[in-house]
Amino acid sequence: MIDIFKNFYKGKRVLVTGHTGFKGAWLSIWLHELGAEVIGIALDPFSERDNYVLSGIGKKIKADLRGDIRDRELMKEVFAKYQPEIVFHLAAQPLVRLSYDIPVETYEVNVMGTIHIMEAIRATKSVKVEIMVTTDKCYDNNEQKEGYVETSPFGGYDPYSSSKGACEVAIQSWRRSFFNQADYGKKHTVSIASVRAGNVIGGGDWAKDRIIPDCIRALEANNIIDIRSPKAVRPWEHVLEPLSGYMMLAQKMWEHPTEYNEGWNFGPDSESVCTVWEVATEIVKKYYGGEVSFGLIANKLRDLSDPNALHEAKLLMLNINKAKIRLEWKPRMDMQQCIELVVDWYKRYKNEDVYALCIEEINPLAELNK
Numbered sequence: 001m002i003d004i005f006k007n008f009y010k011g012k013r014v015l016v017t018g019h020t021g022f023k024g025a026w027l028s029i030w031l032h033e034l035g036a037e038v039i040g041i042a043l044d045p046f047s048e049r050d051n052y053v054l055s056g057i058g059k060k061i062k063a064d065l066r067g068d069i070r071d072r073e074l075m076k077e078v079f080a081k082y083q084p085e086i087v088f089h090l091a092a093q094p095l096v097r098l099s100y101d102i103p104v105e106t107y108e109v110n111v112m113g114t115i116h117i118m119e120a121i122r123a124t125k126s127v128k129v130e131i132m133v134t135t136d137k138c139y140d141n142n143e144q145k146e147g148y149v150e151t152s153p154f155g156g157y158d159p160y161s162s163s164k165g166a167c168e169v170a171i172q173s174w175r176r177s178f179f180n181q182a183d184y185g186k187k188h189t190v191s192i193a194s195v196r197a198g199n200v201i202g203g204g205d206w207a208k209d210r211i212i213p214d215c216i217r218a219l220e221a222n223n224i225i226d227i228r229s230p231k232a233v234r235p236w237e238h239v240l241e242p243l244s245g246y247m248m249l250a251q252k253m254w255e256h257p258t259e260y261n262e263g264w265n266f267g268p269d270s271e272s273v274c275t276v277w278e279v280a281t282e283i284v285k286k287y288y289g290g291e292v293s294f295g296l297i298a299n300k301l302r303d304l305s306d307p308n309a310l311h312e313a314k315l316l317m318l319n320i321n322k323a324k325i326r327l328e329w330k331p332r333m334d335m336q337q338c339i340e341l342v343v344d345w346y347k348r349y350k351n352e353d354v355y356a357l358c359i360e361e362i363n364p365l366a367e368l369n370k
Contacts, residue, residue, distance in 0.1 A: 001033040001359060004244075004369045008251045010035035013126070015084035017069060017117060018091030019061075020045040022205040023133070025052035026239050027088060029358050030247070032060055039063040039082045041075075042091055051204025054354035069113030075120040083126040086250055089117045090133045092164075097209045099160035100310050110163040111170060118174045121190060129253045130179075130192040131246050136235060136267060136318050137161035138168045138196060147235075147270075147319035150196075150263040157311055168194055168263065181258040191257040193249060197242035198235030198267035198318055201279075201338065203345025203361070204354075205239075211276055215283045216346045219300075225284070226304045230277035233315045235267045237331060238338040240365045242266040245329045252327065264327075267318030272335040277301065279339070286343040332368040 014031050018024040019040030029051075031038050038061035045052045058064035063082060067074045069091045092110050093099065099106040114132065121127045139148040140155025154169060156162030171194045179190045201212045211227070218225040245266035253260045284300050323329045333341070341361055348357055 002363050003034055005034060005247060005251055007035070008254070009247070011037065012086055013037045013039065013082065013084045014086045014088065015039045015041065015079070015082065017087075017089045018042050019064075020050065020052045020058070021090060021094070022051065022202070022207065023200060023239055023243065024090045025050065025055065025057055025204060026202065026358065027090070027243050027246070028052075028057050028061060029055055029355065030243060030362055032057065033359060033362070037062040039065070039078070039084055041065045041067050041069075041078055043068065047206045049204075049206050049349075051354065051358065054204065054349060055358055056355055069116055070108050072116040072119065075116045076123055079120040079124040079127070083124065085126055086129045086131075086254070087117070087121060087127055088131045088133065088246060088250070089114065092133075093160065095207065095209055096137070096158050096160045096312055097310055099158055099163070103159035106159045107163045107166070110160075111166045114167045115170055115174070118171070118178075118192075122178055125189070127190055128257070129250050130190060131250050132167070132171050132192065132194045133246070134164045134167050134171075134194050134196050135161070136196050136198050136265070136316055138164040140165070141316055143315040145315070145317065147267070147317035148265070149319045150265055150322055175261060179261065181261055184258050189257070191253040191261045193253060193261050194263045195242070195246050195249065196263065196265050196318065198237050200237060200239045200242060201342055202239035203342060203349065203358070211279055212283065212342060215280055219284070219287050224302045225280055225300055226302050227276055227280055228304050228306070228309060229312055229314065230275060230303050230305060231314065232276050232312065233273060233317075234276065235273050235316065235318050236279060236335060236338065237268040237272060238333055238341055240362060241268070241331045241333065244365060244369055245323060245327070248327055248329055260326075264323055265318045265320050266323055266329070267320050268331045269334075272331070272338065273317060274335060277303075282335070282339045283343060286339050287347070332365055
């Protein structure tokens, strides 16, 4: 494993909430390979084909725990027992359309769950760095062409997006009230930041109502791919891109605890911003390989646009200049490279060692970040 963090994570006790999820499993694999003592707390994985299951990462890490972040006392017990030094909080109800069906539960998990994690950190003196993962959808999106900066107003139309905006307000409040950088070394020794990625894609994601899993399920079954919002524009990026940013940020916060505890965007460059239809088209091309005819693509994609459908944003962009300048982080893959890596995982996962496959995909990105 190429270690771009120069042994920083080796031997560190790192707690990951949501480690059975899509991003959480990838993060846990990367941290484990770097020598971190990973403590995972999450619900059961979504499916038997999730990266967490197929990679076997749960059997490799220090602790593979089940628990609901809405259980405040359980969170405190886990933190007290394992005494983590770094926390990556990824556990969430992450789906826009599902949030219309379970709006209260979405708020309970995303807002109160986040507060429970911060309260557990307040009660655990070992924690030095806290990375709180929210989303690009936390911003009050008026579908402008300019990317949102970290100081843009929070908001959200649907229950999911607004719950993540509320998360950001809560994180900001706890940072000012209990983890104020002016009080560092006197009242506390915690550095806390929130991070917001774009539309993250990659191998091992089988969630409902996401374009990549929808495409792969249809292609594997030789079915037509139904697309709800073909003209919607999203900031697409491979899962490893923002994870590298989160890990880089955590290291900088450890080394300079009062300089980076704020909000950060980790999105793609503007050339990777494209429509849902364009992404689905590229998935089909890469899946079949070689020269793919226009007719094949036309037969594989179906526009299911419905003016009366549940509201989903048509345009969302992130400005990542702050991370580029202050962290010297930047996305390393363009859209074509990203799609190639995604499709490569889905074409190989049935017949190969998935843990080794994940390491094989992490190493080239690490090499580019050296």
